[in-house]
Amino acid sequence: MKVLYVTTARTIWLFDFAAINPTGLSLRRVIAGITERYKFAKAPKNELDIEENHLPFRSGVFTGKRGVPILIQLSIYGDGFVGDCMSSTDESSEFLVDLVSWLKSDHGLTVPQPNEVNHLSQIDFQSDMSLTALNPFFPSLAKALDGFEKRRRYEVGSIQFWTEEAGKVGTVAAVRIERKIGAPFSSNHYFSQAPLPTAAHLELIGGFEKELMKG
Secondary structure, three states: OEEEEEEEEEEEEEOOHHHHOOOOOOOHHHHHHHHHHOOOOEOOOOOOOOEOOEEEEEEEEEEOOOOOEEEEEEEEEOOEEEEEEOOOHHHHHHHHHHHHHHHHHHHOOOOOOOOEEEEEEEEEEEOOOOHHHHOOOHHHHHHHHHHHOOOOOOOOOEEEEOOOOOOOOOOOOOEEEEEOOOOOHHHOEEEEEEOOOHHHHHHHHHHHHHHHHHO
16 A cells, blocks of 8 residues: 555544633634634634634644644634644644643633544555455456446445444544545555544555455
8 A cells, every 4th residue: 555645634622612711702812813823824804704614714834743834724613623634633633732722821711621532534545456356246247347338447436334323413424445536447546534543544444455455
């Protein structure tokens, strides 16, 4: 497996946002401070600049322990914070820790401990595996499809796993391992999504690839 790039490394902290500001102070100075501290190119001006139920802060810069400035996104919801980057969930988590520490030190706002922490990882990678090897019946089915549609070649495109809560609001994302849509089969380009930290997601893909190619 060769990682091509990380498209999403998201950390989600769920908590009662109202607990941050129990006395109902104006948060405009806080919003302006977040924008300035992380140099967000696009940010709300006040508490009413809501898009799809959240306050969006886009295209910011954060430098963490690695010492490298990374692109960061922040979404503030009524039930928590969502931090996004394109490197690792370790760094999106580090960003949220930095944000919470700054809110307390500079504005006296105490963010409660998250009652739930979730992640979303999306990775593009190259691999010599073929999803057709998942089942000994699949190669013959693909060959039969090729016979019906002689101008095109068929392969298994995707495998997905989801919880029984799939489709409900707030449920975790499905696990997906699939060929990259639009990429030729010869490129061996795959996409994967999982509700996991980046490192665990890479371990999952690596283990899946190993078992599939072993068979």
